[in-house]
Every structure is written in C-alpha cells, then in structure tokens.
Amino acid sequence: KQEVTQIPAALSVPEGENLVLNCSFTDSAIYNLQWFRQDPGKGLTSLLLIQSSQREQTSGRLNASLDKSSGRSTLYIAASQPGDSATYLCAVFKGGSEKLVFGKGTKLTVNP
Amino acid sequence: GAVVSQHPSWVICKSGTSVKIECRSLDFQATTMFWYRQFPKQSLMLMATSNEGSKATYEQGVEKDKFLINHASLTLSTLTVTSAHPEDSSFYICSAFHGGNYYNEQFFGPGTRLTVL
Numbered sequence: 233k234q235e236v237t238q239i240p241a242a243l244s245v246p247e248g249e250n251l252v253l254n255c256s257f258t259d260s261a262i263y264n265l266q267w268f269r270q271d272p273g274k275g276l277t278s279l280l281l282i283q284s285s286q287r288e289q290t291s292g293r294l295n296a297s298l299d300k301s302s303g304r305s306t307l308y309i310a311a312s313q314p315g316d317s318a319t320y321l322c323a324v325f326k327g328g329s330e331k332l333v334f335g336k337g338t339k340l341t342v343n344p
Numbered sequence: 345g346a347v348v349s350q351h352p353s354w355v356i357c358k359s360g361t362s363v364k365i366e367c368r369s370l371d372f373q374a375t376t377m378f379w380y381r382q383f384p385k386q387s388l389m390l391m392a393t394s395n396e397g398s399k400a401t402y403e404q405g406v407e408k409d410k411f412l413i414n415h416a417s418l419t420l421s422t423l424t425v426t427s428a429h430p431e432d433s434s435f436y437i438c439s440a441f442h443g444g445n446y447y448n449e450q451f452f453g454p455g456t457r458l459t460v461l
Contacts, residue, residue, distance in 0.1 A: 273455070278449065332390075
C-alpha cells in the first residue's frame with residue numbers, strides 16, 4: 233500500500249528565505265507526482281506535475297525534483313513571500329484506475 | 345490550465361435534509377471525477393470515484409446509500425448527501441481527471457463547505 237509522508241508538518245520562515253519541502257513515498261512504481269497548494273478553506277491548486285520519467289519541473293520561483301528510485305521529491309521555493317503562506321500537499325499517482333495518494337501536507341508560514 | 349467548478353461554495357442545512365453538490369469541468373471532458381472530504385487540519389480523504397455512465401466506486405467505509413453520486417455527463421458529477429446529520433459537516437472537494445495533453449493530471453474544484461445544524 234502506497235504511503236506518502238511530508239516533512240516537516242509545519243514550517244515558519246522569514247520573508248526572502250529559500251526553503252525546501254520534502255515528500256517521500258514507499259512504492260516507487262508511480263506514473264506521476266503532483267505538488268498542490270491549499271489556502272485555508274479553499275480547494276487545491278496544482279503547482280507542478282512531474283512525470284515518472286522526469287527529474288524536475290520548474291514554474292517561476294518553484295522547482296520540484298523527483299528521485300523515483302529513492303521515493304523522494306522536493307519542492308524548492310526561492311525568495312519566499314508572505315503570499316506563499318499555505319499548506320503544500322504532494323500526491324502520487326500510480327496510473328490506470330489507481331487513485332491519488334496524498335501526504336498530510338506541510339503548513340508554510342512566511343513572516344514579513 | 346483546466347478549470348473545475350463546484351456549486352454551491354457553502355451550504356447550511358437542517359439535520360435530516362438532503363443536499364446536492366455539483367462538480368463541473370468547465371473546459372474539458374472528464375470521464376472520471378473524484379469526491380473527497382476534508383476535516384479541519386487534515387488531508388483529503390477520497391470518498392468515491394465517479395465514472396461517466398456507470399456506477400461510482402466507493403472507498404471502504406463510505407456509505408453509498410448516504411452519499412449518492414451521479415456522473416450523468418462528461419462535464420458534470422453530483423454528490424447528494426442524504427438525510428444529513430451534523431457529523432456530515434465537512435469540506436467536500438471534487439476533482440476531475442484530465443488525460444490528453446495534461447498527462448493524467450487531476451484538477452480540483454474550490455470545495456463546498458457543508459454545515460448541518
């Protein structure tokens with residue numbers, strides 16, 4: 233059974249700092265991995281999707297890497313801003329009729 | 345990117361009544377949609393997988409007679425909470441599965457906050 237773990241559960245940083253969020257998964261046979269952002273009381277916004285054949289994806293100040301063989305992904309946020317404050321979730325998809333398996337998220341607070 | 349909407353965004357109802365929540369894929373067709381619920385400060389819990397034109401597949405422990413799912417078209421799935429009770433109060437989120445150019449990516453709706461009095 234696939235299990236996804238996110239560390240740390242919460243993170244508080246000063247504005248401008250670069251930071252890394254971690255995601256690990258137990259079954260490396262995945263089709264893709266997604267990083268999401270969730271603001272309080274809101275739905276999920278997809279940030280980055282990495283296919284199993286890819287090593288990383290970038291969007292603006294965000295960079296996500298994937299090491300499938302070791303079951304790890306990281307989300308790097310450069311020059312953090314207060315608007316980045318949210319809960320970040322990673323989820324893995326095995327393909328076919330399988331479902332997304334989510335981690336419990338990392339709650340990020342960026343202090344001005 | 346692809347857009348998924350939900351309606352209503354929030355609803356308050358009395359115990360014993362039924363509530364219907366709609367999930368629409370606005371600019372793509374989705375043969376598969378998913379319904380999740382989320383309790384405060386917890387991650388999403390998958391309730392069921394909704395397939396267009398066929399019966400939904402429910403996760404273990406989810407009462408299919410209480411949470412009725414209908415996926416009548418390629419852009420609409422509905423979740424009806426029947427005979428709602430206060431313990432059904434939660435945040436319900438749907439997602440739609442987009443194949444094609446989006447590499448089997450899931451797009452999520454904004455969620456529906458249900459409060460049962």
